[in-house]
Amino acid sequence: LMNDSEVTPFSVPGYACQRRCTLENHNAVLTDALSLLAENAELSDEDGRGVAFRRAAAVLKALPSAVTNMSQLTGLPCLGGHSLRVIKVSGWVSFAVLQVLTGIFGVGSKTADRWIREGIHNLQQLRDSGQTLNRAQQAGLEHYDDIKQPVSLAEAEAIRGIVGRAVASVSPEAQIVLTGGFRRGKLTGHDVDFLITHPEEGSEVGLMPKLVSWLESRVSCHLQNVLLICDVIFLLMFALFCRFSLCCFIDKQTRRWRAVRVDLVVSPISQFAFALLGWTGSKLFERELRRWAGHEKGMSLSSHALYDNKQGRYIRASSEEEIFAHLGLEFIPPNERNA
Numbered sequence: 001l002m003n004d005s006e007v008t009p010f011s012v013p014g015y016a017c018q019r020r021c022t023l024e025n026h027n028a029v030l031t032d033a034l035s036l037l038a039e040n041a042e043l044s045d046e047d048g049r050g051v052a053f054r055r056a057a058a059v060l061k062a063l064p065s066a067v068t069n070m071s072q073l074t075g076l077p078c079l080g081g082h083s084l085r086v087i088k089v090s091g092w093v094s095f096a097v098l099q100v101l102t103g104i105f106g107v108g109s110k111t112a113d114r115w116i117r118e119g120i121h122n123l124q125q126l127r128d129s130g131q132t133l134n135r136a137q138q139a140g141l142e143h144y145d146d147i148k149q150p151v152s153l154a155e156a157e158a159i160r161g162i163v164g165r166a167v168a169s170v171s172p173e174a175q176i177v178l179t180g181g182f183r184r185g186k187l188t189g190h191d192v193d194f195l196i197t198h199p200e201e202g203s204e205v206g207l208m209p210k211l212v213s214w215l216e217s218r219v220s221c222h223l224q225n226v227l228l229i230c231d232v233i234f235l236l237m238f239a240l241f242c243r244f245s246l247c248c249f250i251d252k253q254t255r256r257w258r259a260v261r262v263d264l265v266v267s268p269i270s271q272f273a274f275a276l277l278g279w280t281g282s283k284l285f286e287r288e289l290r291r292w293a294g295h296e297k298g299m300s301l302s303s304h305a306l307y308d309n310k311q312g313r314y315i316r317a318s319s320e321e322e323i324f325a326h327l328g329l330e331f332i333p334p335n336e337r338n339a
């Protein structure tokens, strides 16, 4: 980057939820570096520093063109000394190892850290170590390569078809929506996110275990029949902590088994708009919405509710549009929430 005072500086508003940010990124080289630093900070539990890097990356993502000159960045929000300074990361070796181990489905940074201290630095060493793994971690290790491979939109829609059929058979009136990155218009994702609700408050209770056992039994009993009616079938599916799931299916065209991570969330209809907004992302957009709500409006926003701190009451909303209106923000559609 050159230093030249002739250039017009960029200007963007301070909160990501005031900005329109599509998937088009003119500063990928810079934002990739900042995202890596953010990930590094988050892996070492330095959330504050991680958020600072993510905010800086989001500001650069929202710029209408590539940064060619440092002076263009003068006065932009969220670009602190750390982000502007030369990128210098120490401890790359342990960072790379942590990334591999925490990349296993079901393994968090605490477990990875313990394994590293016990001398486990890669997947083979983990397999050979005889460590006791829970059901999720076993599956994560077994399907490591599949889970690392991005999920395509076509795969997401195929899985939507299957989960949709399962939902319809355990609860005919229940509704299912694709959320997460795919709702924001992404063509690939690291997982597939679904939000499920029922038009009658209370009828969503118990839906998740029914759904999971339907999928599991369907697969073990009627493998052949399912193959006839679906483009893909589930081989197995785990519900963990009521949401993270892992499913395996066979692609009828390639005849190849493939494991995909699926996030299933069930919400009562009274909270549906908040859950939809909260699970659509992006993560930074959500964080900024909450920051805006708290700092600018004196409200607390979550994926369950909106609370007015001053009036001491919950604010109802039945659509995302209503929530934006309550927050005094212009409505931003899902495909422009890619902060």
Ligand code: GTP
Pocket (backbone or CB within 6 Å): 179, 180, 181, 182, 186, 188, 189, 190, 191, 192, 193, 263, 278, 279, 280, 281, 282, 283, 286, 303
């Ligand atoms: P890819 O999956 O990589 O395509 O991106 P994504 O945007 O779909 O990310 P992800 O699936 O990780 O998360 C989707 C949304 O769910 C984001 O807005 C997250 O903030 C939200 N989310 C993820 N985990 C949680 C959680 O534990 N609680 C709540 N309330 N929201 C979460």
Ligand code: MN
Pocket (backbone or CB within 6 Å): 180, 181, 182, 189, 190, 191, 192, 193
């Ligand atoms: Mn996702």
Ligand code: MN
Pocket (backbone or CB within 6 Å): 180, 191, 192, 193, 263
């Ligand atoms: Mn997810």
